[in-house]
Amino acid sequence: MSERVVPPAARRRRRPTKQGVVLSEELIVETALRLIEEHGADALSVRRLGRALGADPSSLYRYFRHTDDLMLAITDELIGRTLSTWRPTGDWRADLRDLGLRMHAGALAHPRAAVLSSYRVTGRVHEIQAVETILGVLRDAGFPDPDAVRIYHAFVDQALAFGAFDSASVALPQAAREAETAVWRATYARLPADTHPHIAATAHHLVTDMSHSSYPAALDLLLSAATTRLSQTKDKS
Amino acid sequence: MSERVVPPAARRRRRPTKQGVVLSEELIVETALRLIEEHGADALSVRRLGRALGADPSSLYRYFRHTDDLMLAITDELIGRTLSTWRPTGDWRADLRDLGLRMHAGALAHPRAAVLSSYRVTGRVHEIQAVETILGVLRDAGFPDPDAVRIYHAFVDQALAFGAFDSASVALPQAAREAETAVWRATYARLPADTHPHIAATAHHLVTDMSHSSYPAALDLLLSAATTRLSQTKDKS
DNA sequence: TTAACAGGTCAACGGTGTTGTCATAAGGTG
DNA sequence: CACCTTATGACAACACCGTTGACCTGTTAA
Incomplete structure (x- = not known):
């Protein structure tokens, strides 16, 4: 046995x-x-x-x-599907932006699986291929190795973490999901300005913004910080 | 019954x-x-x-x-504990950095609860207090309302998403957790340079970096992008 | 032709969350 | 003080779960 x-x-x-x-x-x-x-x-x-x-x-x-092995196989299959149609163009920032959005969309397309599998390291073929490709994009862009690894890590984890995070909402029973979106309109938008001035002042923005995923914004913040860092690196050399 | x-x-x-x-x-x-x-x-x-x-x-x-009810009660207790000792100092960037790290650490201290509860909107007192305070920090720093809301959203979701993401690894059965760290040493660090040049070139960095959470790095990237944006805003006025 | 064995089935173990039913002690009431 | 109501604990049972050891059988290579 x-x-x-x-x-x-x-x-x-x-x-x-x-x-x-x-x-x-x-x-x-x-x-x-x-x-x-x-x-x-x-x-x-x-x-x-x-x-x-x-x-x-x-x-x-x-x-x-065991069941965990099966979970990893499922995860790798999903990684493979996400990457199969992606091709880098040479513009590192556009490429990573595209890839990030694809990973996020891929998670949302299989929310229940994403919740279970996003945080696993499989060490299988598709995952290895992804690591190699993304690292290549960053190193070819001119990032020094330590920066490339650090940014790779933050980029991938951010995509996976947001993918799972947003999937969790999608996977919620419908009643619970509706109840949560209602909270922003019913509770936050009605707080009086004298006790909660900042919420009251931005209530309109909150209601519209909080109903969307913040991943695209977070991704752009990460990429623009990386861009700044890269230009600083090139100034020195 | x-x-x-x-x-x-x-x-x-x-x-x-x-x-x-x-x-x-x-x-x-x-x-x-x-x-x-x-x-x-x-x-x-x-x-x-x-x-x-x-x-x-x-x-x-x-x-x-049911058990989920118990889970939520535990979570509510944890939110209270996390926020009870935090006080903003007036330095918006340092304050948000501190808060982000606290939220992340709070999740990791109770991973099983974090995984189940991080993505929920409660609309309860502690949560409302947190929203008001963070928005205040950003608006007082000089961010225009739309930016303040967008950055607030990205900041909070990133802290929660990474909290749940990293908690998921911690909550893994010990055998599975050990197996995952082993993958970086046993699989990735041994890939030949001719088939996987980028992984091979950065193997050393990968092994050390991937065993830590990338949240602090992602948080700093987000904050530095926000800083850049703020200075651009001020240049215009 | 035959022997090995991969890969299927079966039954069982010890765990899980959850619920219907019952017993009883606590507490309010007269 | 005695009585009644009922909150709350205990018990037993149900239907699941992952996993494993033993067994059986068809396929395949020699």
Whole structure:
């Protein structure tokens, strides 16, 4: 029992399950994603996944050591989908802006999966490819290695963190989501100026601004700070 | 059974449990927090909490409708603690930096609660107080209202998003957490330079940098971009 | 042709949140 | 003081969960 998972390359004996399904890593990941999107993050359990696949739950342990392994495979699949259509143009700032917005949009397209997976380090192919590409964009732009790594880290984490953060709102039950947007109109917009002068003075801006994601603004702030830093670096040399 | 939770004000008959403990909402929240701190994030379950309190698990349902209710009560307690000791000094940039770091640290101190609650808008007193204060800091610094709101939004969401993001790693089962840090050493640091030149060139920086939170760096980038914007605004007037 | 074994199934273990039911002691009332 | 109401704790049960050891069988390579 010490090792029941066989590397994908060595898989050959593809016996169908009792219900006639031929399992594979891809099929399992695909089905898991569908399950999450259709029935919520809580719907993902080994038993339910087995049922959805037409296989005994324990069969899945031939493909994944534990649930966490499966989660990582799902995550990597999502990273791959996000990057598959992105191509850097040579303008580092525009490229990173585009990529950041894509990552954010990608998370929002699969909010329930994003909430579970955004913070994981997979060490799988798609992730490695992404790291290499982004680092390349920054180093080619002229950032010294320590800056490149620091900005890479902040950039990626910001995109992932906001992706998960905004996904969490989207994944909320509809009633709860509506209740939260109502708070800005019903509570904040009605605070009297004598007790809460700053909120009262900006109430109009708050109501319109708080209903959107702040990620684009945060991303632009990060990129403009990076631009400033790069020009300072070039002045010195 | 439609309503087994009695509002705190109406509680009078404080009968002790079999083991002699007198339950209360405060005691339960306190014990839950202690449990998380002492035995890790996974240690919080209704059954374990009941055991720690010396009460039957089902007794807790007299105080909280479900575990999520308990989670929110814990979160509310934490928000209060985080803000209670912070006082703005008049230096807007230093004040926001301090507050951001406090919010982030507060989340990390109770990761399991942070993950579940960071993205919620409560509209309660502590939250309103925080909004008013932060907006005041920005407007007093000289930011025009639209900028103040935009920067406020980005600042708060970034602190909360990174708080939840970094908490998620901390809340991971220990084995998974160790596996992730190992990935940087075992996988990324060993990629050959001919296939992954940028990773290979910065491997040393990656290994040291990726094991820390990037929030302080992201926070500084945001604040320095805001500073630049403020000076541009002042030039025009 | 046959032997090895990958990959499926089955049953079980110890955990989880949650609820219906019951017992009882606390507290108000006369 | 005695009585009645009921808040609140305890118990048992339900339906799940992830995971594993043992078993069985069809596929494949020799």
